[in-house]
Each structure stands twice: as C-alpha cells, then as structure tokens.
Amino acid sequence: METKKDWYKDAVVYQIYPKSFCDSNGDGIGDFRGIISKLDYLKELGVNTVWISPCYPTPDKDNGYDISDFDNVDPKFGTMADFEEMLDEMHKRGIRLLMDLVVNHTSDEHEWFKSAIQGKDAPYRDYYIWKDPVNGGPPNKWGGDAIGGSAWIYDEKSGQYYLHVGFHYQPDLDWENPKVRDEIANMINRWFDRGVDGFRCDVINMISKDFEADHPGDGPRLHEFLHELHERCFGPHNAFTVGEVWDLPPEASLMLTAPEREELTLAFQFEHMREGREKGLRFYPAEFDPHKFVATMAKWQKGLNGKGWNALCIENHDQPRSIDRFGSKKYRRESAKLLATLTYCMQGTPFIYEGQELGNINPVFHTLEESIDIESQNNQEILIKKFGVEETLRRFSLDSRDCGRVPMAWDDSENGGFTTGKPWIKLNDFYKEVNAKKELEAEDGVYGYFRDLFKMRAGNKTLMRGDFELVTNEGGAVVYRRFLEGEKDVYVVLNYSDNAISIPNPVKDGKILLSSHKREALTDTLKMKPWESLVIE
Ligand code: TEU
Ligand code: CA
Numbered sequence: 359m360e361t362k363k364d365w366y367k368d369a370v371v372y373q374i375y376p377k378s379f380c381d382s383n384g385d386g387i388g389d390f391r392g393i394i395s396k397l398d399y400l401k402e403l404g405v406n407t408v409w410i411s412p413c414y415p416t417p418d419k420d421n422g423y424d425i426s427d428f429d430n431v432d433p434k435f436g437t438m439a440d441f442e443e444m445l446d447e448m449h450k451r452g453i454r455l456l457m458d459l460v461v462n463h464t465s466d467e468h469e470w471f472k473s474a475i476q477g478k479d480a481p482y483r484d485y486y487i488w489k490d491p492v493n494g495g496p497p498n499k500w501g502g503d504a505i506g507g508s509a510w511i512y513d514e515k516s517g518q519y520y521l522h523v524g525f526h527y528q529p530d531l532d533w534e535n536p537k538v539r540d541e542i543a544n545m546i547n548r549w550f551d552r553g554v555d556g557f558r559c560d561v562i563n564m565i566s567k568d569f570e571a572d573h574p575g576d577g578p579r580l581h582e583f584l585h586e587l588h589e590r591c592f593g594p595h596n597a598f599t600v601g602e603v604w605d606l607p608p609e610a611s612l613m614l615t616a617p618e619r620e621e622l623t624l625a626f627q628f629e630h631m632r633e634g635r636e637k638g639l640r641f642y643p644a645e646f647d648p649h650k651f652v653a654t655m656a657k658w659q660k661g662l663n664g665k666g667w668n669a670l671c672i673e674n675h676d677q678p679r680s681i682d683r684f685g686s687k688k689y690r691r692e693s694a695k696l697l698a699t700l701t702y703c704m705q706g707t708p709f710i711y712e713g714q715e716l717g718n719i720n721p722v723f724h725t726l727e728e729s730i731d732i733e734s735q736n737n738q739e740i741l742i743k744k745f746g747v748e749e750t751l752r753r754f755s756l757d758s759r760d761c762g763r764v765p766m767a768w769d770d771s772e773n774g775g776f777t778t779g780k781p782w783i784k785l786n787d788f789y790k791e792v793n794a795k796k797e798l799e800a801e802d803g804v805y806g807y808f809r810d811l812f813k814m815r816a817g818n819k820t821l822m823r824g825d826f827e828l829v830t831n832e833g834g835a836v837v838y839r840r841f842l843e844g845e846k847d848v849y850v851v852l853n854y855s856d857n858a859i860s861i862p863n864p865v866k867d868g869k870i871l872l873s874s875h876k877r878e879a880l881t882d883t884l885k886m887k888p889w890e891s892l893v894i895e
Contacts, residue, residue, distance in 0.1 A: 366556075366598040366623050367667060368822070370812050371456070371709045372405040375675045376413050376435055377421060378765045379712055381777035388765070388776070390436040390444040396768075399794070401451045403715055403805065404812030407598070408448060409456040409558045411675055413441070417467045419527050420732060421675075421763070422458075423560060424465035428545045445553050454555035456598060461542045462564040463528040471529050478516050485541075487521040487532045488513075489569075500574055502526060503732065505740050509574065523564055523574040525732055533565045533583055546591040556598035559622065563603040563614070576606075581613065584621035593620060600669055600709075601625040608661025615666045624669045624707060630654040631672070634683055641737055641753045648854045649831050651684060652700065656838070659704055659826040668706025672697060673714045678761035682720045685889075686856060690717050690792075692889035694804045695874040696852055698811055699891040700836065703850045705826050710808070713766050716797045717804035720761040721786040723754040728784050731759040767793035807874060814872050814893065820845045835861045835886075846895045853886035860885050868894040 380392030390413075400408065412422035415432045422432070431441045448455050464471055470482040477483070489497035489510070496510035496519055503525040510519035511526065521530045531538050546557070562584070566577030592599050601614055601622045611625045632638030633654065634646030662668055672680040685693030694717030702708040723729045726738060726747065734754055741750040755761070765781050767774030767789035773781055774789035786792070797803035815821045824842035831837075834855030840848045848871065849864045861884045868880050872893040880894065 363596060365454075365596075366707055368816075369407040369454070369598065369707050370405050370816075371407040371409055371600075371707060372400055372403070373409045373411065373674055373709060373711045375411045375421075375712055375763060377782060378763050378776075380766060380768065381779065381781075384777060384779040385434070386777050386779040386781045387434050389434065390431075390440040394444050394447050397447055397451055397453065401453065403809050404816065405710070406452055407454045407456060407555070409600075409709070410458065412458045412460055417465055417527070419465070420525055423460050424463075424467075424525070424528050425460055426465040426467045426469075428461075428464075428542075429548060442552065449553070454598070455553075456556045456558050456600070457549055457554050458560060459546065459557035459562075459599075460560040461531065462561045463522065463524055463530045466527045466529055474529075475513060475515070475520075478518070484535050485531055485538050486529050487567075488516070488518045489521070490518055498569055499572075503736055505736060521567075521574075523567075524561065530564070530567075533579070539583065539586065543587060543590040546587070547595075550591065550595045550597070556592075556623070557600075559599055559601045561603075562601040562622070563606070576610075581619070581621060584614065585619070588620045588622075592623075597623075599623045604628055608658055608666075612662065612666045624667055626669045626671055626709075627658050629658070631677060635757070640733065640757050641741060643753065643756055646684065648684070648834075649836075652828070652831050652836050652854070655701070655704065656826070656828040656831070659706075659828075663705065663825055668704065669709055670701050670704055670706040671709040671711075672701050673711035673762060674709070675711065675762055676759050677711075678757050678759075679718050679720050680714065681717060682756065682761070687719055688856070689889040690719060691800075691802055691804050691807075692874060692887075692891075693717075695807045695811075696854060696889050696891045698808055699850060699872070699874070699893065700852055700854070702811060702815065703821055703840065703848070703893060704838075705824065705840070708812070711762060713762070715805050715808040716767075716792055716794060718786070718792055719788055720755055721764045721784060721788070723751050723758065723760070723784075726751065726754075729754040729758045729760045730783060731763070734758045734760065769793050769795035802876075811872060818848060818871065818895075820848045820895070824848070829864060830861070834859045837861065837864055839864070848893060848895045851884060851886070851892040851894060853888060853890045856888045858885065858887055863894075865894045871895055 379388040382391035413435045414425045415427040416422045473482045496508045500509035502509040564575040566580035568577045599622045633651040636642035636644045764786045765776035769775040770790040797805040820842040824840040827839045829837040836852040836854045874891040
C-alpha cells in the first residue's frame, strides 16, 4: 500500500486483542476470519490502522506475549493464508496493519531456549543472558514477576542463572549478541515482505541493560540498537513503529522518537494512567482527580510539541476500562464520549482499544479463578493476606488486566455474538447492556459519537496538526485550545464532573463542530450538563 511519509500523523489506530475480538469457527477463541468479518465495522468507525496483539505461535501463558516462533501465526487464529487474506482485506479498505513486536524475550518453549538450556555449549546458548552466581546467589537484585521474586532463575545443570525481566517463562534475549540482532532484523523484514505496515514494540526499552543499575531497561546501547533496527528495517519500509515504554519523562521519550533520531516513530506515555492508583500500582486504587489526569496529559502535549508526536491512549489490553478508572458508570455513554473528546482532540495519533468505542465497562470477577491473568495470580496471595478474598475480588474487578480481555460483545444473543462455542474466558457480565448492536442502534450510542468525532477530526487541519494550550482545568471545567497558523482556533469544552456547571463560552460567534448532547446553539455562558462535551471553532 502506497504510504506517504509521516502517515502516522493521519492514523487512527484500533487495537485488536485477537483472542477476544470475534470467533468465526466456534472454538471460543477469536481468529483472523472473525476479524475479516468486522473490517467494515472498523472502516465505518473511521479506523485506518489496526494494531493486532501477538498472533504468533505461543504456549499462551501470557496470551501470546510469550512467543515460541516469530515467523509464523498461531493455528488457533487460523493459517498463514487466513492471515494474508485478513491483511489483504484490510489494505483493500485502506486499513494498515501494525504487528506486535515482542523481541525483548521469547517463550521458554522457543526452540532457541529449549536448546540453550541444554548446557553451556548448546547451540543458541548465547542468545540468552546467563550469569554465574554472585556470593552464591543471583547476579543482582532485579525483581521478577512473582512478588518479591528474583528476575534470575538458577539452572542446576550449568550452575548459571538466566534472566527474565518479565514473567518467569519469558527468558530475555541477549541483544549484546550481534547474531540475535541479525535474527530479529531479518525476521522483521520477513514480516514487511508479507506486507505489514509497522509494529507496536513490546517493552522495547528493556532490550539494553546495565546490570549494575537498580532496574533493567534503558541501558547504554538502547538508542544504538533501535537506530540499527531503523536503518535495517523500519526506515527502508517507511514503517510506523510505536514503542511501549514506561515511566519516561517527555524529554527521554523524545530521545526515542524525535524524527531526526531515526529510532521509533512514537512511544506510548503512560504517566496519566497512573492517576487513581496508589503510587501508580495496579490493584491499589486511590482517589482519582480528573484535573490531575488532564494536567498530566497537557504536560505531554507541551513536552512533545514541535519536537515529537503523542500516542493518544487511555485503554489497552493491560488496562481496565477507562470508564471504570477515569469516567462514570452512572454516566456511561456521556463519560465515554467525554474521555474520547478529551483524549483524541489533542495533538497526536489516537489509539482505541477494542470495545472502547462501545463505552465498554469492566466485568465483575465473582471468584478468584475467573481472573486468569498471571498478574492477578501473582498478586492474589499478597492481596488476600492484606485485604481478604472479597476485597481482592473487588480489586480484580477494578484493575485486573482481564477487565479489558473478556470478549467483545457484538449483540445480546448468547455469548454476545462473540462465539457459538464456550468462550476461553468469562463474558462481560454487562454484555446484554453494552454491545455493538445496541450502541449502533441507540440514537445516543457511543459508536456513532466516536465515528462523528473521527470524521470531524479528519476534516479539521487544526485538530490534525495544530498546537495545544490548556485554558481551564478546575472545578469540573476543562477547556483547551488547538491552534494552527492560518486556520481557525478550535476549543474543546468539557464538564468533567457529575454536576451541572457553567463555563464561559471561549468563542465569540462560534460554531459547534461536535456535541455529546446534540446541543444546537451556543450562548455566552455555556450551561454544561454532567459529563457534557463540546467542540467549537
Ligand atoms: O507489558 C509490559 C508492561 O509494562 C505491563 O505488563 C505492565 O508492566 C503491567 O501490566 C503493570 O501492572 C507488555 C505487554 O503489554 C504485556 O501484555 C505483557 O504481559 C508484557 O509486556 C510481557 O511481554
Ligand atoms: Ca476461533
């Protein structure tokens, strides 16, 4: 597909978690043919790019983020021919595809690791990170996935430790080894040869490590390794890449993404996702302050302005639903619309997670077994010890990664139209109220508002390229301005609260571009209903 440079600035990205999106063959697992059946639904929404979470062969301990073969697709999703048909059907609709690049580690069932663990001289041994014991124990104090555990696993056979900064079944690849870098670069180019358009890069700042540092990641050769990938893979294919990196300030993020760096195109910033959690910690809810949330997003708008580009994201497969965290279940549709208007009218590339366009909300975990994700399992014991089972279940229903992984509901039929079989994970308890059919039919449905928002946005140069200025951010009132030389200013006016409030109209003789409450006229003082959104120029 012909792609102009900087096409990422015009992208509207929709993340598909393939296991939970749409099952076409009744095995209870989403698949490529299921995705093909929903491409018109995505096109109509205004999506022109899809990020698909990993669909490579995997033992599925981390739902595909533990890869056992980089060069194939997992048979549960279909055949390579099905994948290629899906990609072709996307391209026919002007939809590009970003694959999930998970190359900091492999599954411990990857053939490389199965060989490496055979002994010090085994083939592929040096593809992984092995260290001798230090003072009879792990080489350093890095923590692993089990709370309080080590990131190092002792291998009796060789008397050495190997590293996993992720979960225990995800041994880290040794990027210091040029053979590893060759393997990965060649694999990436094989996916480009199949026609994919770019990659979301999983925990990519972990690929370089300083073993003396307190934490893994952001090591001394990170930029060198990324620049090498740009030279060998991303640049020649004019690819769109977005890095998953945590806890970087804007200036550090720019070191990864400023165009002149020739490393990544964008990097997710997750600082705003920490609001409403004690020290940003999952499962430890705290008072949510909407104005702090907005202020953090505004900080990133300023931080990257003119030098980089934001990835605008409030949901993904690791996060609970944004309405539960940052919105209001009492005002479900209104708050879904407000959060979308707040986020996607800012400067950057929108990323929507499957179901967000429906105003989806968290399921309820009634038993500990229902939340199957390893992060829930790893934290279960300590949470029960601290808070008991009931409170642990409440916290799972607030913040487990499974909150966003229960299947998409397409209608209110059995299994929400996701599958005719037994779904691999529980359904959302609310699928009869929140499903695509209902949202498409409702005159105030969330899907229609997202569609109108993206259409309005795509036709407005100020929103697509303009700069950002926060005007008001208190007492429930949020007002920001987008501005571009030679174009009309655009104002986003939001009532981010449960109360009716008045906000001075920032535009004289303005025109309504978008209204969550189908407002027809503007007045000097805008009497805003709870969670009402307005876009004016
Ligand atoms: O996520 C890494 C990561 O940052 C999250 O796991 C986060 O640390 C955690 O959810 C905070 O509570 C990526 C993938 O998005 C995730 O799904 C994988 O499990 C992980 O890497 C390992 O590949
Ligand atoms: Ca299936």
